[in-house]
Amino acid sequence: MKLISQLSKETGIPVGTIRFYEKAGLFSGVKKQDVTTNNYVYYDQDVVEKIRFIKMAKAVGFTLAEIREVVDAWYKKQFTKNARLRVLDKKLVQLDEKIAELKAMKKQIAICKDNIANDRST
Amino acid sequence: MKLISQLSKETGIPVGTIRFYEKAGLFSGVKKQDVTTNNYVYYDQDVVEKIRFIKMAKAVGFTLAEIREVVDAWYKKQFTKNARLRVLDKKLVQLDEKIAELKAMKKQIAICKDNIANDRST
DNA sequence: AACAACCCTACAGTATACTGCAGGGTTTGA
DNA sequence: TCAAACCCTGCAGTATACTGTAGGGTTGTT
Numbered sequence: 001m002k003l004i005s006q007l008s009k010e011t012g013i014p015v016g017t018i019r020f021y022e023k024a025g026l027f028s029g030v031k032k033q034d035v036t037t038n039n040y041v042y043y044d045q046d047v048v049e050k051i052r053f054i055k056m057a058k059a060v061g062f063t064l065a066e067i068r069e070v071v072d073a074w075y076k077k078q079f080t081k082n083a084r085l086r087v088l089d090k091k092l093v094q095l096d097e098k099i100a101e102l103k104a105m106k107k108q109i110a111i112c113k114d115n116i117a118n119d120r121s122t
Numbered sequence: 123m124k125l126i127s128q129l130s131k132e133t134g135i136p137v138g139t140i141r142f143y144e145k146a147g148l149f150s151g152v153k154k155q156d157v158t159t160n161n162y163v164y165y166d167q168d169v170v171e172k173i174r175f176i177k178m179a180k181a182v183g184f185t186l187a188e189i190r191e192v193v194d195a196w197y198k199k200q201f202t203k204n205a206r207l208r209v210l211d212k213k214l215v216q217l218d219e220k221i222a223e224l225k226a227m228k229k230q231i232a233i234c235k236d237n238i239a240n241d242r243s244t
Numbered sequence: 245a246a247c248a249a250c251c252c253t254a255c256a257g258t259a260t261a262c263t264g265c266a267g268g269g270t271t272t273g274a
Numbered sequence: 275t276c277a278a279a280c281c282c283t284g285c286a287g288t289a290t291a292c293t294g295t296a297g298g299g300t301t302g303t304t
Contacts, residue, residue, distance in 0.1 A: 003280080003281075004280095004281080005279090005280070005281085014262090014263080016262075016263060016264075017261085017262065017263085019282095019283095020261075020262060020263090024261090037269095037270070037271090038269075038270055038271085038281065038282080039269095039281080039282060039283095040270085040271095040280090040281055040282080041281090041282090053227065053230060056223040056226060056227050057227060058183070058261095059183055059219075059220060059223050060182055060183050060220050060223055060224055060227070061180070061181055061182050061183030061184075062183075063260075063261090064260075064261070065260090070231070073234075073238075074234050081238055081239075081241075084238050085235060085238055085239070088231050088234060088235050088238075089235075091231060092228060092231055092232075095224050095227055095228050095231075096228075097181075098181060098182050098220075098224055099221060099224050099225075101178040101181050101182055102182055102217050102220055102221050102224070103221075104178060105175065105178050105179060105182070105217055106214060106217050106218075108175060109192070109210050109213060109214055109217075110214075112195075112196050112210060113207060113210050113211075116195075116203055116206050116207055116210075117203070117207070119203075125250080125251075126250095126251080127249090127250070127251085136292090136293080138292075138293060138294075139291085139292065139293080141252095141253095142291075142292060142293090146291090159299095159300070159301090160251065160252080160299075160300055160301085161251080161252060161253095161299095162250090162251055162252080162300085162301095163251085163252085180291095185290075185291090186290075186291070187290090
């Protein structure tokens with residue numbers, strides 16, 4: 001159980017951004033019920049994993065709304081087993097689509113490099 | 123040589139967005155010098171390819187500024203051969219990084235699916 | 245000539261995702 | 275006890291990437 005600044009250090013995500021993500025419903029910390037003198041929020045290792053996933057998902061172009069679909073399927077128990085699996089399968093398809101686009105871009109850049117190297121630049 | 127609405131149809135990108143991209147310096151059309159009665163802009167097949175590349179790059183999370191680096195290396199002749207190749211090589215590294223992230227995400231979602239299927243959900 | 249269907253510029257407005265205060269309370273170590 | 279270093283809420287501001295509208299000209303068909 002860590003406080004927000006510790007979570008920030010472990011994930012490399014600024015405190016303000018963590019709060020923003022939490023308000024957006026991407027994960028949630030807990031208030032310790034035995035502590036009454038403050039309203040500090042604690043986070044466990046689970047949240048570290050989620051933030052790392054969010055970082056990767058953002059890096060490959062998913063919006064926070066799209067990422068939320070996944071984390072909801074990931075840990076929201078009010079959805080049925082099949083509903084959760086359906087969401088995850090849909091995301092796997094999207095991941096494969098992105099991989100295909102990345103490969104197409106690699107090919108195109110390779111052609112472009114070849115053209116430059118041989119002074120056939122468009 | 124096509125007008126903007128034709129380009130929009132061929133690429134699936136709205137006319138407004140095409141103008142926005144052109145203003146951002148991602149590509150440029152040409153004015154026909156023999157036509158003096160209007161200021162219509164024409165685009166050739168080259169621009170179609172560039173827009174398709176932009177679509178893919180955006181889908182995998184590149185910003186327009188990052189995409190611009192590539193298209194500049196792609197067709198700006200004022201840069202040296204080596205400078206252009208350097209930019210493209212940097213982008214190839216970034217593409218591989220994104221592919222690695224996508225693969226990591228696929229693995230994580232597969233584990234999550236497995237947990238749900240076996241009722242070990244976190 | 246008239247009408248639809250284009251073309252242009254310019255600029256205001258929106259959505260997403262932060263980022264940075266202000267203002268105020270708490271914890272911890274010297 | 276006092277200061278540094280945390281914690282909280284709330285809200286305004288910024289950057290990026292569009293999206294929409296106003297206002298006006300051109301083209302092509304009937």
